[in-house]
Amino acid sequence: MADSAQGCAVLPTPSPRSLQSLPQHTPSEPRKRGRQATACFQCHVRKQKCSEERPCLHCLRRGVPDLCVRREGVQVHDFKPKRRRKTKESPVTTSKLPPLLQASSNDASVPVQTRQQPEESPYSVESDVEESVTSPRVGQLWETRGAPSFFGNSYFGPQVAATMIDAPAPDIPTGANPSRRSSIARPFRDESGPFSQLWDLLGLLPRRKSTIDRLVDLFLTDINWKIDAVHPQTFRQSYVKFWKRKSGFDDVTTVDLRWLALLFIILAIAVMLDCPQRCSPELQRECEESSLRFYWAARRAVVIAPSFYGESTDLVRAGVLITRYLIHSRRLSESWLTVGFASRIAMAQGIHVDGVRWGLPRKSTETRRRLWCHLYSLDRMIALALGRPYSISDAQCLTEEPENVWVDDMTDQDALQAVSQSLDDPTPAVLSFYSYRLSKIIGSIQEQCFGNYSASYDKVVALDCELVAWRDSLPPYFWLQGPDLSLDATHSFLQWHRLYLHTNYHFARITLHRPYLLRSSITNRFERSREACLSSACADLKTRLEHRVVDSNENFVWSLGAHQLFNSGIVLGIMAVRDPYSSRTAAILEDLEAYCEKQNSDIWVNEFGLAETRVIELCIAKVKQKRKDLAASQQQSSVPASTSLESGQVEGASSQQLPNGNVNGQSAEYQPALLVAPDEQYGIPQADGDSVHFDSVWPAVWQDQSFSFPGAADLETWQEMINTIGTHT
Known part of the structure; x- marks a missing residue:
């Protein structure tokens, strides 16, 4: 027909009276309507009132201004009954139509457009959709609702999810021939829709905005500047925008x-900061429960958000704060996850590639x-503490300090x-690159000493030299011994950054040398490991004892x-159990008892x-019991010290005295090969035929470099x- 070649055909539903007035009308005699179509094509398809x-x-x-075109030159055919027999298929086949028009080609109330020249058609929905999906090149940054995303090979998940959020459901084809119902957006309160999750999370916020204002101000004032969590101005801008939204249907999507x-x-x-330090158990329990509710809401939002919105730096910062909360x-x-x-x-956002490379x-x-x-x-330290693989691979990162x-x-x-300042004038960024350098060494420790293959002790010594070199490179205000505290008055963040760097160093050094803590050597070559564990553990325990909860x-x-x-x-408790009769053991027990009292x-x-x-108390009890048994056996023994030595002991051990003045070997349990005198070697090997120190299960497991501490709650x-x-012993 001539009308079909000019544009689109519209078959509206007639009224009964108009059908009676046109009994002999045929399709070859069209009747033009007196009204000119003014709605755009997109609003006409969706049956919306166009502005x-x-x-x-x-x-x-909807974000498709380029598809908003007036339906120029549209002519109207005469009326046909709504209930009619099937007619022959239109000359325009549905296979040549866009997916959205294929779903509407069988509906008489929707205009059908011919596709004789699809490259020039202003209604080419299919080509626009394809162009929007494939426009980002692989390995480039792509803006997802204001947040850049990095796309590696065959990774377009956030891009597709962002498209689904930015545009209603009718703009996204759901199949080769979707039904008309599938092109209608579900309401946000529908359980199957994405916004039902958002409504549940919004319901967890306190009803009074003043309560949230006070908590946010408390965090930004007291905590944020110490741990570099968020940028206050940027966060407050988003905070104001969040509360300015309307409660209607449309603004929930914002x-x-x-x-x-x-x-x-x-x-x-x-919430934890808002609770007084000295309060009733009921108030403390209420604060902890409120804090946990917000924590689980944050965990839920972090998991759901990438599926609908893509990634953003806000999600990364939320993940870092969640990890710190778990620590x-x-x-x-849980923090490892x-x-x-x-x-x-x-x-996913390309943060593992330096921003200079992105321009x-x-x-x-x-x-x-x-x-x-x-x-x-955080990734390096938590992985080393648990003995699990870390997530970040240096070989696939291009980052700078x-x-x-x-x-x-x-x-x-x-x-x-x-201009970058000198180290004499530190900024909060100093913590970042010093902790980054230390974490590099921690990653090497896990790869070379706690991997699938055991490492030689020479490799352990080499890594310890790297730790010592990092310690010596610290500026005076970060020194481990005798730090310069003159800048603390003007740079209040230094005292906390100093604490973090010191504890990170002690953690790394103890973990590196811990497998050699119980080993014996005739050449005393593991003395460096024992002294490293002792010095770092004492320094860390001193920090714990000196901390006062203000x-x-x-x-x-x-x-x-x-x-x-x-x-x-x-x-320290294991070292005391391993060497219960040393003079240093008495001092260790005294400090451990003070620490347990403080914890309780x-x-x-x-x-x-x-x-x-409780684990430390088990060590204390074991050491006290052994020292008590030794004293009891010495009182009951009437054998002179010169005749108490048995065959197989080290020659010359008879002249070695215990710290309390007792001669070696007067107790059946006591073995002089494990005796440790002040500032002397830890183990004296025994001759063949005597007891072997590491034939039992746990000392052998302790020597295994893949061994990590059991769970603290596993008291058995x-x-x-x-x-x-x-x-x-």
Whole structure:
């Protein structure tokens, strides 16, 4: 027909009266209507009222202004009955139509457009959809609702999810021949829709905005600047935008679930800060329950948000804060999962590649570098503490260290001209690159000493030299012994950064030398490992004993150090059990008892901290029992010391005295080969035929480089290990 060649055909439903007035009408005699079509093609297909602007409001909201075209030259056919027999198929086959028009080609109320020249047609929906999906090149940054995403080979998940969120469901084809119902967007309250999750999370926020304001201000004022968590100005801008939204149908889609995850974990931390340090058990329990509710809401939002919105730096920062929250709670197994998830979110945005390679502004580059350093340090330390693989591979990263400059509060132009300061004038960025350098060594320790193959002791000594070189490279205000505290008054963050670097160093050194703590050598070549474990464990325990809980915020910031990843008291307790008669053992027991007393009197200690205290108490009890048994056996023995030596002992051991004045060998349990005098060697080998020290299960397991401490709550395993080590002493 001539009308079909000109444009589109419309078959509206007639009224009964018009059907009676046209009994002899045929399709070859069309009747034109007097009304000219003014709606655009997109609004006409969706049966929406068009604003008659170009582009109209509906097309602007859907993000397709280029598809908003007036239906020019559309003519109308005469009426046909709604209930009619099947007619022959239109000359325009559905295989040549876009997927959206294929779904509507069988409906008489929807216009059908011919596709004789698809490259010139203004209604080419299929070509536009394909172009929007394939426009980002592989390995490039692509903006997902304001957040750049990195796409590696065959990775377009966030891009597809962002397309589904930015445009309603009718714009996304669901199949080769989708039904008309599938092209209608589901309401956001539908259980199968994405926004039902958002409504559930919004319901977990406090009803009073003033409560949230107070908690957010508390976090930004007391905690944020100490751990470099978020940029306050940027966070407050998103916070104001969040509360300015309307509560209607349309504005619920403007809530960014990625930023909401960051808000929830900030509230979880702030609730603990808001609770008084000395309070009733009921108030303390209420604060802990409220904090856990916000924490689980943040975990839920972090998992859901990438499926609908893509990744963003807000999700990475939320993952870092969630990991720190778990370290504070000593839930290390969960922290390993969260830091791995946050690492992959960061790599999905290309943070593992330096911003200079992306051509980003210097301000964005520096903030991304610091964020990557915090993530990298947490990943390395948690993996080493648990004996599990880490998430970040150095071979696949192209990162640079941050500079000693603070550009967060500058404009892009001012940040470009900013000059890096000397180490004599530190900025909060100093912690980032020093912890990054230490984490590099920690990664080498795990790869070379705790991998699938055992390492030689020479490799352990070489890695220890790297740790010592890192320690010697610290500026005076970060020295491990006698640090310069003159800058603490003007740079209040230095005392906390110093704590983190010191505890990270002691954690790494103890973990490196721990497999050689119980080994014996005729040449005493493992003395370096024993002295390293002893010095680092004593320094860490001293930090614990000197810490005084002043208020909640300082207690939280203090508990973010690496001393939460291991317990130096357990290491000292094992050394005391291994060598119960040394003069240093008495001093160790005194400090351990003081530490246990402090832990038991702390009302904020959780079940994990109490479990570690019970393990230390087991070590103390074992050492006291052995010393008591030795004293009892000496009183009952009437054999002179000169005749108490048995065959197989080391020649000359008879002249060696115990620290308390007793002669060696007067107890059947006591073996002089394991005697340790002050500042002397730890083990004297025995001759052939005497007892072998490491034939039991636990000392052999302890020597295994893949061995890690059992769970603190597994008291039966700790009891068995302590008894076995003590039996062979």
